Amino acid sequence: MNFPPLSHHSPTLYSLLLLLPPPLHPPAPSPSPSPPLHLIFTATFTVTATTALPSPLPSHLHHLDTDLVAATLLSPSPSSESAKFVYIKPVEIGFPSNSDSTFVLCKFCQLALHRRCPSFAVSASNHVLQASASASEAVLGYGSEGEGELRDLGAYEERRLLGEEWAGGATSELICKTMHAWREAISAHLAAEMEGRAVSDNVLLEVLGRCLGIGSKDRGGKVDVWTVVEIAGGVASPGPSRTLQCDLYRPFRLPAILVGDGRLGGISGTVSAYESFKLRGYDVVAIVIENHGLVNEVPLLSYLGNRLPVLVLPPVPQDPSDNLMKWFDKSEAVFSFLKDLMLSVHSERIQRFHDMPKRAGDIFLWPFTQHKLVPKEIVTVIDSRCGENFSVHKVCDKDFITQQFDACASWWTHGPDAALQIELARDVGYAAARFGHVMFPENVYEPALECAELLLEGVGKALIFFPFKCRVKL
Numbered sequence: 505m506n507f508p509p510l511s512h513h514s515p516t517l518y519s520l521l522l523l524l525p526p527p528l529h530p531p532a533p534s535p536s537p538s539p540p541l542h543l544i545f546t547a548t549f550t551v552t553a554t555t556a557l558p559s560p561l562p563s564h565l566h567h568l569d570t571d572l573v574a575a576t577l578l579s580p581s582p583s584s585e586s587a588k589f590v591y592i593k594p595v596e597i598g599f600p601s602n603s604d605s606t607f608v609l610c611k612f613c614q615l616a617l618h619r620r621c622p623s624f625a626v627s628a629s630n631h632v633l634q635a636s637a638s639a640s641e642a643v644l645g646y647g648s649e650g651e652g653e654l655r656d657l658g659a660y661e662e663r664r665l666l667g668e669e670w671a672g673g674a675t676s677e678l679i680c681k682t683m684h685a686w687r688e689a690i691s692a693h694l695a696a697e698m699e700g701r702a703v704s705d706n707v708l709l710e711v712l713g714r715c716l717g718i719g720s721k722d723r724g725g726k727v728d729v730w731t732v733v734e735i736a737g738g739v740a741s742p743g744p745s746r747t748l749q750c751d752l753y754r755p756f757r758l759p760a761i762l763v764g765d766g767r768l769g770g771i772s773g774t775v776s777a778y779e780s781f782k783l784r785g786y787d788v789v790a791i792v793i794e795n796h797g798l799v800n801e802v803p804l805l806s807y808l809g810n811r812l813p814v815l816v817l818p819p820v821p822q823d824p825s826d827n828l829m830k831w832f833d834k835s836e837a838v839f840s841f842l843k844d845l846m847l848s849v850h851s852e853r854i855q856r857f858h859d860m861p862k863r864a865g866d867i868f869l870w871p872f873t874q875h876k877l878v879p880k881e882i883v884t885v886i887d888s889r890c891g892e893n894f895s896v897h898k899v900c901d902k903d904f905i906t907q908q909f910d911a912c913a914s915w916w917t918h919g920p921d922a923a924l925q926i927e928l929a930r931d932v933g934y935a936a937a938r939f940g941h942v943m944f945p946e947n948v949y950e951p952a953l954e955c956a957e958l959l960l961e962g963v964g965k966a967l968i969f970f971p972f973k974c975r976v977k978l
Contacts, residue, residue, distance in 0.1 A: 546590075546719040546729035546730060546731050547729070547730045547731070547846055547847055547850040548716065548730075548731040548732075548733070548758055548759075548850075549731070549732055549733070549758055549759050549760065549761055549789065549846060550732075550733050550734075550735065550753065550756075550758040550759070550760045550761070550786075551568060551569060551732055551733070551734045551735070551760075551761045551763065552734070552735045552738070552739050552749075552760060552761075552762060552763065552777075553737065553738050553739075553762075553763045553777075554738060554739070554762065554763065554764050554765045554770070554773045554774045554776075554777040567817075567820060567828070567831075568761070568763060568792060568817075568839075569591055569604075569608050569732055569734055570607070570608050570611045570612055570615065570832070571615075571832055571835055571836070571839040572589075572730075572732065572839055572842065572843060573589045573591065573608060573612045573678055574612060574615050574616070574619075574832070574839070575836070575839045575840050575842075575843040576589050576728065576730050576843060577589055577612070577616075577626055577676045577677075577678060578615075578616060578619065578626075586624065586675060586676040586677075586728075587676045587677075587728040587729075587730070588676065588677045588679070588719055588728070588729045588730070589677070589678050589679070589729075589730045589731075589732075590679045590681070590715070590716075590718050590719050590729070590730065590731040590732070591605060591608050591678070591679070591680045591681070591731075591732055591734070592681045592683070592712065592715045592716070592731065592732070592733045592734070593605050593680075593681065593682045593683065593733075593734050593736070594683045594684065594708060594711075594712050594733065594735065594736075594753075595683070595684055595685075595692045595708075595735070595736040595743060595744060596632075596682045596684070596685040596686070596736065597685075597686050597688065597689055597690060597691070597692055597695050597736060598686075598687070598688070598689030599632075599635060599639045599642075599682070599685035599686060599687060600639060600642050600643050600685070600687075601642075601689075602689060603632075603682065603685075604682075604734060605630050605632070605680035605681065605682045606630055606661075606680075608630075608678075608680055609628050609629070609630040609661065609663065609678065609680050611828065611832075612628060612678055613628055613663050613665060614827060614829065615829065615832055616665050617665070618829045618832075624675070624676065625664065625665065625675040625676070626664070626665040626675065626676045626677070626678065627662065627663075627664050627665075627675050627676070627677045627678070628662070628663045628664070628665070628677070628678040628680075629660065629661065629662040629663070629677075629678070629679055629680065630660070630661045630662075630680040630681075630682075631658075631659070631660045631661075631679075631680065631681050631682070632657050632658075632659040632660075632682040632685055633656065633657065633658075633681065633682065633683050633684070633711070634654040634655065634656055634657060634683065634684050634685070635654065635655065635657040635659075635684070635685040635686070635687075636654055636655075636685070636686045636687060636695070636696075636699035636700040637653070637655065637699065637700060638686075638687040638688075638699050639657075639685050639686055639687040639699070640655055640657050642687060643657060643659055653700055653701055654684060654700050654701065654703065657685070679718055681715050681718075683708070683711050683712065683715065684703050684708070684711075684744065686698075686699050686700070687699060691737065691741065691742055692736055692737070692741070692742060692743055692744045693742040693743065693744055693745065693746045695744075696744040696745075702744045702745045702746075703744045703745065704745055705743070705745050705747055705752055708743070708744065708745075708752070709752075709753075709755060709756075712733070712753075712756070713756075716731060716733075716756070718731075719731055730846075733753070733758060735749045735753065736749070737749070738777065739762075739777040739780050739781060740777075740780055750780055750781060750784055750786075751784065751922065751923075751926060754784055754785070754786075754890050754922065755890045755891075755893070755895075755907065755922075757785060757786060757787075757887070757888050757890070757895060758786075759786070759787045759788075759789050759846075759849060759850075759853075760781055760786050760787065760788045760789065761788075761789055761790055761791075761792065761842070761846075762774070762777060762778060762781065762788055762790070762791045762792070763791075763792050763793070764777070764778075764791045764792065764793040764800070764804070764814070765793060765800070766793035766794045766795055766796040766798060766800045766801075766816070767794075767796050767798070767800075768796075768798060770793065770796075770798075770800050771800050771803055771804060774791060774793070774800070774804060775804070775807060778791065778808075783926075783929055783930065783933060784926060784929070785888055785929075787849075788812060789812065789845065789846060789849050790812055790813050790814070790815055790842060790845060790846075791804065791808075791812065791813070791814045791815070792814075792815045792816075792817060792838075792842070793814065793815070793816055793817070794816075794817050794818075794819060794820060795816050795817060795818055795819055796819065801814040801816050813845065815838050815841065815842060816838070817835050817838055818831060818834045818835060854903055857885050857887070857897040857903065858899075860883075860885050861880035861881070861883035861885060862880050864883060865878065865880055865883065884896055884908075885897040887905055889910070889925070890922050890925070891920070891921045891922035891925060892909060892910050892921065893907040893908060893909055893910065894907070894908045894909075894910055895907060895908075896908045935951060939951070
């Protein structure tokens with residue numbers, strides 16, 4: 505494509521809109537896809553809202569994502585030639601009239617022109633992979649066969665912003681992806697039932713894993729690569745298959761940015777969402793709320809004990825005709841801080857992974873092990889567990905986390921699946937909150953009594969002895 509001469513006064517924007525034809529014989533999704541591979545050499549995060557109630561709150565997610573994109577692409581670090589930002593929306597409802605990936609693309613381009621930067625080139629694209637029949641018809645203007653199925657829509661839009669000093673060198677990129685879209689602006693599981701078959705959890709995670717790998721082509725590490733996954737609705741909103749989204753995306757365990765609620769009643773909703781995340785083993789990096797004049801950040805910080813920051817954004821204009829440029833300018837300092845925080849959290853996490861094998865080798869005494877024969881390179885660094893798979897850190901040219909089946913569990917004991925793991929976490933949390941620590945002599949409390957009775961049902965008549973170290977002896 506040939507571009508006309510550039511203006512000497514401001515960046516120039518070019519746009520290309522395509523509808524890519526679907527493959528003639530699209531491959532059927534595998535019913536049992538391989539465990540997801542999650543590359544982590546990029547700064548990758550989940551962005552989610554406190555609630556999915558009808559309100560202006562959920563729209564703040566893509567306001568936040570847009571300014572994060574601007575903070576990243578319009579000011580890449582001095583050590584990098586350029587930057588790449590990957591925005592992923594796994595589930596979209598209300599499409600195409602409501603498209604968060606389109607919002608991020610358009611607002612970023614407006615913001616770049618508004619701030620009259622950058623001096624280099626920025627390529628921005630938006631790709632919608634699959635949509636229901638009614639959503640596809642709204643985009644294409646005609647219906648198609650195969651009602652009840654998601655179809656490969658292939659809607660693709662690309663824009664290029666050429667700065668004053670660009671001479672064909674490095675180009676920063678914004679890549680927006682909407683994976684699955686439905687037309688009705690209702691909960692994802694209801695939209696999937698009304699318009700097309702629900703996407704299974706395995707298929708959704710497999711597609712998301714591929715999208716997370718987009719940032720892997722980073723031109724030899726000379727590009728700052730960021731990835732943000734924005735979930736639809738609230739933390740515990742159902743996905744297309746009715747699985748709660750906090751459970752659905754748990755295999756990836758991405759660090760989370762929680763968009764809280766600054767309105768009346770928002771403290772309770774924000775704390776509940778935060779607790780739902782922590783119960784499932786997520787790391788929450790920051791909470792972001794809109795200023796409604798109620799100073800909700802003060803009790804939130806008191807509750808959190810300063811474990812993470814609560815950032816406050818100015819009120820979002822409610823006038824639909826407002827292009828939000830002034831709001832983005834007022835919020836710039838907050839998002840610059842959030843960007844630096846996210847980068848710091850990511851870098852520290854990677855460094856901990858690299859340091860753990862040596863630190864463990866210096867102080868651990870592993871059973872059945874000749875310690876002098878164990879180099880640090882073969883020590884398995886486990887980040888987390890989901891169901892019967894460990895999430896394991898590996899280094900092969902780049903840092904990544906992969907799923908590894910816990911084969912030892914079949915020897916010692918059968919491990920819980922993902923659903924039972926969450927149930928155990930709830931029960932253990934409940935017991936710890938209810939009882940804390942209980943000494944046994946001449947005391948009785950319900951869990952110990954029920955445990956003893958269950959044991960006796962299995963082994964016959966005996967006495968149950970609870971010593972001070974809480975081991976059970978028959």
